Structures are given as structure tokens and as C-alpha cells.
Amino acid sequence: MMNIKHLKLSYHEGLYCLVAILLAFGSSAKAKIPDSLLTQQQNVLHQQMQKTLHHALAPNRGKKSRAWRDGVTFLEIGGGAAITYRSNDNNFKEARRPLHFFAEFGNTGIPVSFVLSYNMNTRFNADSLSINPNHLNLSLKYSFLRYAYAIPEWIDAYGFMGVGLWTMPIARRPDPGATNQLERPLTDESGFSFTAGVGMSFRIIDRFALHAQLAYYNGGTDIPVVTRNPNPNPPPPNLVVPRRIDAGSLQIQILLSYRFGLSGGKKYVCPTFL
Structure with missing residues (x-):
């Protein structure tokens, strides 16, 4: 047990x-x-x-390598004025500030876009002549910073180059002390032009951008000008000689633009400091 x-x-x-x-x-x-x-x-x-x-x-947030199909197709419209300008002909002096307007079409996925621009209101005066050159150009614009991923996407540096047409009314200025102080139109000239330049843009608030660019325009023609014959014997007392009138200029422009998104996904990124 x-x-x-x-x-x-x-x-x-x-x-x-x-x-x-x-x-x-x-x-x-x-x-x-x-x-x-x-x-x-x-x-x-x-x-x-x-x-x-x-x-x-990250300063480049949202900025990445993407193709046309992944970017935003846009139309950007803007305008402004030249803060400083000068004629390509040193005999002509600044008399009226140029105005500049443009429309840009492109896609944020690629660095190339197309720009249609119109430069107007320019006036230069010489002793006896005044000219008013206008330029209508179609340019190809290239963004230098599109693939610079260390740079914020609201900052851009670019260059452009294009061709177009120039028109230039030419008038004879009244002589100093003359009773009639009205200008006398002489002729309206036109021709093909070339433009090129560089600039920077800052997308300050959503779709608004501020641009500062240096733009060069060329063009010009020869017009007959009556001058006194330095040797009047034998006659004639006056001579008709061709004079080159340059329609080109060099301008520093300040522009403001607004961008319309036409298609695509993600639209625009505000600056990182906002």
C-alpha cells in the first residue's frame, strides 16, 4: 500500500x-x-x-525623369517690357521702351518647347530719322535645368533661338528749329529676322512665373538717303546714297506669365519656401 x-x-x-x-x-x-x-x-x-x-x-521633390506621356502638356502666356535696350546701330538712341508678349507650348516631361513671341513698341531716334522695329518670331526653347535634379523645379534656366519677320516704319524727323515739327513718313520696310537669347524663370506662386531674359534681334535694310554732294562742281549738288538701317536690338526683359495645364496628371509644385 x-x-x-x-x-x-x-x-x-x-x-x-x-x-x-x-x-x-x-x-x-x-x-x-x-x-x-x-x-x-x-x-x-x-x-x-x-x-x-x-x-x-529634398529640394527637387516632384522633379523626376519622365517622358512626354508622363508630364503635363501646357500653354503658357505672358508679357512684359525691356528694362534696358539698345539698337544694333550706334547712331540710333533709345526713345521708347519695347514691349514683349509670348505664348509657349510644351510638356513638363521634356526640356524642349515652342515659343511664339511678338516684340513691339520699340523706337530709336537718330539726327534725322526715327525707326520703329517690330519682331514676330517662332523660337525653340531649351531648359538647361530639366535634368538637374539637385535644383528645385520651380527654378529654370533656358536658352532660345528662332526665326521670324521684322517690320520697321521709318520716318524723317523735323529739323531743329523748323516751324513744322511733324515727322514725315518715308517708308515701311520688312524682312526675315533671327533671334536668340538666354534667361531664367522663377515659378513664384503655383502657375505664375517671373522671367528675366536677355534677347537679341537682328534685321535691317538699305534705304536711299539724299545727302549734299561734297564736290558740287560739276553738279549735281545732292547725291542719293544707300544707308543701312538696322532693325535689330539687344534687350533685357522682365516678363510675367501664367501657365494653363492642358493634359497630364500631377500639375504644378509650389516653391518649397511657401
Whole structure:
């Protein structure tokens, strides 16, 4: 009987020991599971914070390599005036500030766009003549910073080159002290022109941009001018000689423009300082 009881006690004690071991193991496992989950959550949160901080501080956020189909097709319209200008002919002096208007068509996915521009209101005066050259040009514009990913996309530097037409009314100015102070129109000349230049643009608020550009225009023609014969003997007392009238100029222009998005996904990114 004593042996049987001893065996029964040993059996119960072994069972109690097994249950105690299982409980202890379970408690230990439960204690480790929250630590593991907490570590994973901390790692995920840390990675998300790093991505968010990198996105916020990156100067080129949203600027990436993309094709025409991934960019925004746009039409940008703007205008302004030349803050300084001079004629290609040193005999003509500045008399009226040029105005400049343009329409640009392109896509943000590629660095090339097309610009139709009209430069008008220009006036230059010489001693006896005044000219009013106007230029209508179609240019190809190239963005130098399109693939410069370290530069914020709201800043751009560009160059342009194109061809077009120039027109130039020419008038004779009244002589100093003359009773009649009205100008006398002489002729309206026209021809083909060439333009080129460089500039920078700053997309200041969403679709508005401020541009500063240096633009060169050429063109010109020869007109007959009556001058006194330095040797009147033999006659005639006057001579008709050709005189070159230059329709070109060099201008520094300040322009303001507004961009219309025609198609595409993501539109425009405001400057990082706004």
C-alpha cells in the first residue's frame, strides 16, 4: 500500500511540475511577443519618419525623369517690357521702351518647347530719322535645368533661338528749329529676322512665373538717303546714297506669365519656401 501511495504521489507531483513548466514557458513567451512587436513597430515608424523628412527637405521633390506621356502638356502666356535696350546701330538712341508678349507650348516631361513671341513698341531716334522695329518670331526653347535634379523645379534656366519677320516704319524727323515739327513718313520696310537669347524663370506662386531674359534681334535694310554732294562742281549738288538701317536690338526683359495645364496628371509644385 505504501508503494502504491508513493507512486500516486509521484505521479501527481510530476503532473504538477509539468504544468508549472508549461505555464512558466508560456509566460516567458508571452512576455517576449510584445517586445518583438514593439521593435517591429518602432522600426516601421522610424523608416516612415525618415522618408517623410527626406521628402520634406529634398529640394527637387516632384522633379523626376519622365517622358512626354508622363508630364503635363501646357500653354503658357505672358508679357512684359525691356528694362534696358539698345539698337544694333550706334547712331540710333533709345526713345521708347519695347514691349514683349509670348505664348509657349510644351510638356513638363521634356526640356524642349515652342515659343511664339511678338516684340513691339520699340523706337530709336537718330539726327534725322526715327525707326520703329517690330519682331514676330517662332523660337525653340531649351531648359538647361530639366535634368538637374539637385535644383528645385520651380527654378529654370533656358536658352532660345528662332526665326521670324521684322517690320520697321521709318520716318524723317523735323529739323531743329523748323516751324513744322511733324515727322514725315518715308517708308515701311520688312524682312526675315533671327533671334536668340538666354534667361531664367522663377515659378513664384503655383502657375505664375517671373522671367528675366536677355534677347537679341537682328534685321535691317538699305534705304536711299539724299545727302549734299561734297564736290558740287560739276553738279549735281545732292547725291542719293544707300544707308543701312538696322532693325535689330539687344534687350533685357522682365516678363510675367501664367501657365494653363492642358493634359497630364500631377500639375504644378509650389516653391518649397511657401
